[in-house]
Amino acid sequence: MTGEMVGFTVDLSKPLVFQVGHLGETYQEWVHTPILTSESPRFFESDFLEILTRTVWWVVPVIWVPVGLYFITMSYTMGHSLPLVVLMAVVGAFVWTFLEYCFHRFLFHIDTESYWGNTFHYLIHGCHHKHPMDGLRLVIPPAEAAILALMFWNLYGILFTLSIRPVMFGGGLIGYVMYDMIHYYIHHGQPTKQSLKSIKDKDRNNTYRPACPVLKLYRIQNKGFGITTALWDRVFGTLPNTKAADKSG
Structure with missing residues (x-):
């Protein structure tokens, strides 16, 4: 299990x-050739x-909502005023949107070819x-999320003071919950607001191959990395032009 097998075919069973x-x-x-079943x-095997x-x-x-609120409350009990705690929690959630963008752009969409x-x-x-319609694998499993949370908790210990660290971390957790819920909804819900429809179109652009025979959606692997907000795509010039993509089909 160390390399490519010439002519290898994945057995889906x-x-x-x-x-x-x-x-x-x-x-x-x-x-990037999706199997469009639920x-x-x-x-x-395990x-x-x-x-x-x-x-x-x-x-x-x-x-994660109770955990996030617990950490936010911790900063309040350490002496920060309620308005300041609320503001810092919002900043923590905003920081998450940038991290989300970076994860998608620089980790989730890397090109690989080695076995591991x-x-x-x-x-x-x-x-x-x-498997874009697999409803059981659209959100991050708790075990994986806990490992990532521990990593960021330790990182925040370096970046922030003892009393600010919890609220920034807690705000980030709330931001993460918003991300995972929006991501799930745009796949399995029926958005009615134009903003959510726009996100759904963008996420599909990043998920499906061009001219998908079922949904006629398009794959754009180098654009549209933000889910919670399109802000960072606008800042870094990676906002997909969905109208252009539609015309190309």
Whole structure:
């Protein structure tokens, strides 16, 4: 399991994670050719590992909203005024939108071709492109989110003072919950407001291949990285031109 197998074909009836690495340089084409069904494919032989990869959407707010509010309250009990705590929580959520953009642009959309590179990419984001309608893998599993949260908690300990650290972290968690809920909704809901419709179009542009026979949506891999807000796409010039894409089809 160290490299590409020439002519390798993924067997969709078997656990996928340790197969995709063998695709080598053909992985990118494979992972961006979506399977447009709501079925949730098996990732691992191990039932324990498999459970860790599947998450119903409501688990995210149930777990992380109380945790975020706890950390926000912590800064208040350390002596900061309520208006300042609220302001810093909003700033923390705003910082999350930038982190979200960076994750999508520089990590989730990297090009890989090595065995472990393909495997890692498929686990963290490629599966979302391959199975965009899998409702159990659209939000980040709690175990993965907890690891990321711990990393940022330690980072914030370097960047902020003891009393500001909790509220910035808590605000970031609330921002993350907003991101995951919006992401889930634009895939499985029916947005009525124009802003949400715009986000849905942009997210599909980033998910599907050109001229998809079912949804006629387009894949633009180098644009449209923000989900919660289009601000950073505007700032860095990565906002997709959906009208141009539609005309090209």
